[in-house]
Amino acid sequence: MDLIEKAARKLKQSSRQSLVERAAGKLGGVSSAEQKADVAENPVARAAPAVAPEPAAAAQTAVSPKKTSRRVELDLKSLKERGFLTPDTDPTMTAEEFRIVKRSLLLNAFAKGDAAIKNGNLILVTSAQPNEGKTYCSINLAMSVASEQDLTVLLVDADFSKPEVLNTLGVTGGKGLVDVISETGVDLSDCLIRTNIPNLSILPAGRQHNLTPELLASERMGEIVEEIATRYRDRVIIFDSPPSLASSAASVLALHVGQCLFVVEAEKTTDNDLKEALSLISGCEHVNLLLNKTRFSGSNSKFGSYYGYGYQ
Numbered sequence: 001m002d003l004i005e006k007a008a009r010k011l012k013q014s015s016r017q018s019l020v021e022r023a024a025g026k027l028g029g030v031s032s033a034e035q036k037a038d039v040a041e042n043p044v045a046r047a048a049p050a051v052a053p054e055p056a057a058a059a060q061t062a063v064s065p066k067k068t069s070r071r072v073e074l075d076l077k078s079l080k081e082r083g084f085l086t087p088d089t090d091p092t093m094t095a096e097e098f099r100i101v102k103r104s105l106l107l108n109a110f111a112k113g114d115a116a117i118k119n120g121n122l123i124l125v126t127s128a129q130p131n132e133g134k135t136y137c138s139i140n141l142a143m144s145v146a147s148e149q150d151l152t153v154l155l156v157d158a159d160f161s162k163p164e165v166l167n168t169l170g171v172t173g174g175k176g177l178v179d180v181i182s183e184t185g186v187d188l189s190d191c192l193i194r195t196n197i198p199n200l201s202i203l204p205a206g207r208q209h210n211l212t213p214e215l216l217a218s219e220r221m222g223e224i225v226e227e228i229a230t231r232y233r234d235r236v237i238i239f240d241s242p243p244s245l246a247s248s249a250a251s252v253l254a255l256h257v258g259q260c261l262f263v264v265e266a267e268k269t270t271d272n273d274l275k276e277a278l279s280l281i282s283g284c285e286h287v288n289l290l291l292n293k294t295r296f297s298g299s300n301s302k303f304g305s306y307y308g309y310g311y312q
């Protein structure tokens with residue numbers, strides 16, 4: 001049985017369970033190290049508290065977007081109509097599914113002591129091929145985190161050749177990550193865009209740059225991501241990336257983030273693509289699979305998730 005069949009089978013089983021049971025850790029694990037879909041009990045999810053962990057103590061000292069940085073008004077009504085979550089979303093199936101996904105990521109993000117993960121608050125969202133739902137999942141995950149009272153989230157459009165985050169949110173572009181990487185005079189906080197959701201800000205991809213693959217692989221890229229991790233360590237940073245089989249961006253980012261949410265499109269992503277893509281992002285030790293666009297969901301929503309954990 002291949003990885004995706006196993007994940008789908010697990011989802012079918014779990015869809016018969018209550019959401020509470022599923023949230024309580026009945027979801028299986030995928031080891032990105034061995035790239036097997038052997039299901040393992042997930043002690044972290046089992047121990048999931050009903051509320052999100054407190055942000056790191058560094059919260060008070062972290063740098064926020066400048067008060068002078070651009071502020072935009074997201075059209076929440078339009079987003080809702082297009083199936084996206086907003087902080088005041090009704091408790092739909094989609095909202096509940098993302099809540100479950102979010103809980104496990106947050107536990108890792110702010111784990112302390114032995115369980116602490118370097119840059120655990122940096123989450124890369126990627127998939128093998130185009131159109132599998134990376135941007136959809138990045139935005140919904142960001143919205144779900146933004147609905148937490150004590151947490152702030154920075155959504156980074158790291159898909160430099162097809163930056164869709166701002167378009168989808170109805171925001172016009174501006175300087176962004178590419179500019180920060182390529183121009184030493186551009187400060188990160190100048191590029192952040194604040195929104196009418198007080199704890200959600202956005203970092204655009206920035207201008208098209210024909211040296212992007214080289215820049216991405218450059219030391220500077222690593223420095224910038226580390227800078228984001230240090231300056232904003234109280235917040236959850238979500239990187240929407242290009243497909244890992246189509247661009248080196250995902251594999252480069254995987255070297256710096258603490259966690260990866262890997263989107264698998266039900267009935268589409270092939271086993272070979274999945275294996276190859278997972279090997280490309282093996283720089284990240286904590287890879288979580290999310291099965292998207294399933295038909296197993298009990299509601300009309302196309303979203304359904306098998307959410308797997310893997311520790312190496």
Ligand SMILES: Nc1ncnc2c1ncn2[C@@H]1O[C@H](COP(=O)(O)OP(=O)(O)OP(=O)(O)O)[C@@H](O)[C@H]1O
Pocket residue numbers: 083127129130131132133134135136137159162164242243292293301302303304
């Ligand atoms: N679970 C879902 N339910 C409903 N629509 C979805 C879901 N996931 C993705 N979509 C839709 O599928 C289309 C492709 O999704 P999205 O743009 O997120 O893919 P992507 O992986 O980011 O693509 P690309 O690789 O081109 O950036 C979009 O129209 C999106 O709204």
Ligand SMILES: [Mg+2]
Pocket residue numbers: 134135136159164240241
């Ligand atoms: Mg996309």
